Amino acid sequence: MRTPVSDPLRVGPYRIVGRLGSGGMGWVYLGRSASGRALAVKVVRPELASDPQFRSRFAREVEAARAVSGAFTAAVVDADTEGEPPWLATLYVAGPSLAEAVRTDGPLAEAEVRRLGAGLVEALQAIHAVGVVHRDLKPANVLLAEDGPRVIDFGISLFGGSSSITTVGTVMGTPPFMSPEQFKGELVGPPSDVFSLGAVLAFAATGNAPFGSGTGVLYRVLHDLPSLESVPAGLRRLVERCLAKNPADRPTTAALLDELATEAAPVPVWPPPTIAENIQSRKDDLATRNHSRGSVASVPSCLLLHAQALLDAGLTDRMVAEAVGRG
Known part of the structure; x- marks a missing residue:
């Protein structure tokens, strides 16, 4: 390697x-x-x-x-x-992450957030059905495909609420999207993923995590109300219930799916236009790579990848430019 x-x-x-x-x-x-x-x-x-x-x-x-x-x-x-x-x-999956899509094109419309939410709820149902708790549902782990979202990265998942992955007292996850019980190092179950879902939907609708980020996020998740003023009124109550401090007060995935299905009318077009353009761009790039005779990416992609690799290694912009020029 x-x-x-x-x-x-x-x-x-x-x-x-x-x-x-x-x-x-x-x-x-x-x-x-x-x-x-x-x-x-x-x-x-x-x-x-x-x-x-x-x-x-x-x-x-x-x-x-x-x-x-x-x-x-x-x-x-x-x-x-x-x-x-x-x-x-x-x-x-030929699609951007939710984090990338919102960063590039801004928050999704309410109907699009509902469609996204229904897909994520179905994903959580499939995950929970086999006794798995994801524990790191966040915008970067949601890919936006042509027919709906895909949940990825089971790196800190656990089975059946057991402590086989990490012991009680160990805190793992992404702070702005972690549940209170995760911060406390307690054993977690499906309601923890529902909390993260609420934070992800708030991010999709506003571009911001409901408890912010950086210093103080732990305190805010444990003690403060989420900042949901910018969440569309039709979604605010649903998101608020997902973000309840007590796991027992959060809705089940079945209840969430019923609510999203009955209130999401008319069914929005998916994917949203800007995301559809992103997906098509990725498909075009994939097709270009398919027709390349070499064993690696096409020349432009190779140069970009090489530049990124050099930057990852800590080299200066000037050194990168010289190396790519020689390449």
């Missing part, structure tokens, strides 16, 4: 044709199977792969993701949790 400055040509049996993103856990690449199927291949950073506890957590992520099926999750195709480094391959 190459270093991040030089992306891999293959991961397992899959040919790598470009980088989709990177984060603290590792890198996500666009890969191709022998038959040409597009896949998202997540590769763990070497320093994390050397940690037995993290490797065990990654294996449980694969287990949780494989257990979940449904129209609104990204299906696991293959994985090697014992590899050097470990990796996971899922079906590629």
